[in-house]
Amino acid sequence: MFPGAGDSEFAFELLVCRWAELAWHPADGDRPVVVARQLGTRERRWDTVVLEVAPEVFATRRAFGERTLDSDLLRVVRGAPAEWAWYRDALDDPGFPWRYIREAIHRAAALDLIEKRSGPNGRIEFRRVREYPDWVERVIAIENKPDLDASAARALADQLRHDVESGLADEVWVATGTTGERVSPALLEDMPVEVGVLEFDFADGVDADAGEVVWHPTSLRADGDARTRLLLAERAYGKGWRSLRETMRPDCRHFEVRREGRALVPHCAAKGRVPTAAECKGGCAEFSPEPPQWRTNGWPIAGGPGKGVRELLERRRERERDRVDSE
Numbered sequence: 175m176f177p178g179a180g181d182s183e184f185a186f187e188l189l190v191c192r193w194a195e196l197a198w199h200p201a202d203g204d205r206p207v208v209v210a211r212q213l214g215t216r217e218r219r220w221d222t223v224v225l226e227v228a229p230e231v232f233a234t235r236r237a238f239g240e241r242t243l244d245s246d247l248l249r250v251v252r253g254a255p256a257e258w259a260w261y262r263d264a265l266d267d268p269g270f271p272w273r274y275i276r277e278a279i280h281r282a283a284a285l286d287l288i289e290k291r292s293g294p295n296g297r298i299e300f301r302r303v304r305e306y307p308d309w310v311e312r313v314i315a316i317e318n319k320p321d322l323d324a325s326a327a328r329a330l331a332d333q334l335r336h337d338v339e340s341g342l343a344d345e346v347w348v349a350t351g352t353t354g355e356r357v358s359p360a361l362l363e364d365m366p367v368e369v370g371v372l373e374f375d376f377a378d379g380v381d382a383d384a385g386e387v388v389w390h391p392t393s394l395r396a397d398g399d400a401r402t403r404l405l406l407a408e409r410a411y412g413k414g415w416r417s418l419r420e421t422m423r424p425d426c427r428h429f430e431v432r433r434e435g436r437a438l439v440p441h442c443a444a445k446g447r448v449p450t451a452a453e454c455k456g457g458c459a460e461f462s463p464e465p466p467q468w469r470t471n472g473w474p475i476a477g478g479p480g481k482g483v484r485e486l487l488e489r490r491r492e493r494e495r496d497r498v499d500s501e
């Protein structure tokens with residue numbers, strides 16, 4: 175890892191996410207992707223999620239906004255008819271009270287995702303503005319283990335088997351740090367054979383060549399629950415992997431963003447390394463709010479460095495999405 179990374183699994187995870195934006199797919203050539211971190215289902219959380227998307231329809235998904243469509247909004251948007259209709263005629267019985275659907279219709283209309291009007295007898299009618307596209311081609315789960323030794327591989331094996339059998343992912347990978355030696359066959363023996371292994375050298379941060387495929391994955395059937403898979407993809411789309419701008423403390427005077435190759439990585443000047451997401455919070459003993467004058471007269475970044483960092487990370491996210499659109 176690069177100097178200042180410490181032994182941070184968090185730093186490793188950020189670099190894997192950035193690398194995936196630059197270099198996915200590692201064996202089968204360039205594919206446009208959306209990358210997110212720390213997502214999953216009730217049973218299992220994935221470190222990195224890569225969505226391979228269809229560029230020609232990705233722009234249509236973006237037209238529904240940059241945020242996640244939650245379960246109720248998705249039901250309304252996907253079920254919205256081309257012509258005006260009473261919502262109970264257009265949608266399948268949800269299996270829970272209709273008032274939740276009415277509330278979602280009002281929310282969707284307020285976000286310009288659909289149109290609504292009051293029909294005969296005051297019945298709520300709605301219709302679509304545009305069709306919700308089939309924008310996700312493949313879902314990839316990556317488990318990040320910078321120090322993958324034989325005992326870590328054994329401990330991971332059951333979780334990976336679950337990932338393979340979940341029917342939600344089209345490919346499952348383990349990402350690990352390079353050791354300078356070939357990954358031993360004994361280590362691979364503990365893993366399900368369907369799981370790919372990627373080895374990374376992040377000594378100089380990230381570039382597209384930082385990862386090497388050590389074991390190729392098997393393409394999975396991904397025949398699990400389609401709705402769960404789409405909800406997962408929607409959460410990945412809305413969250414991305416730069417959500418640290420909301421969960422960490424860029425408004426702390428010790429918070430910095432450093433360039434490590436082609437990645438921007440958080441750095442804590444007080445700790446002298448990448449802080450973990452768990453420690454970089456308001457409860458951090460060394461937290462010190464940026465002085466108010468940083469946000470006012472003369473400071474080169476409008477709103478102060480904290481706001482500047484948030485905006486910078488947001489712009490990076492938009493830039494990557496624009497890149498997918500143009501592919």
Ligand code: SF4
Pocket residue numbers: 423426427428429430441442443444445449453454455456458459460461462
């Ligand atoms: S001192 Fe604490 S809150 Fe401030 S940047 Fe470092 S880890 Fe984050």
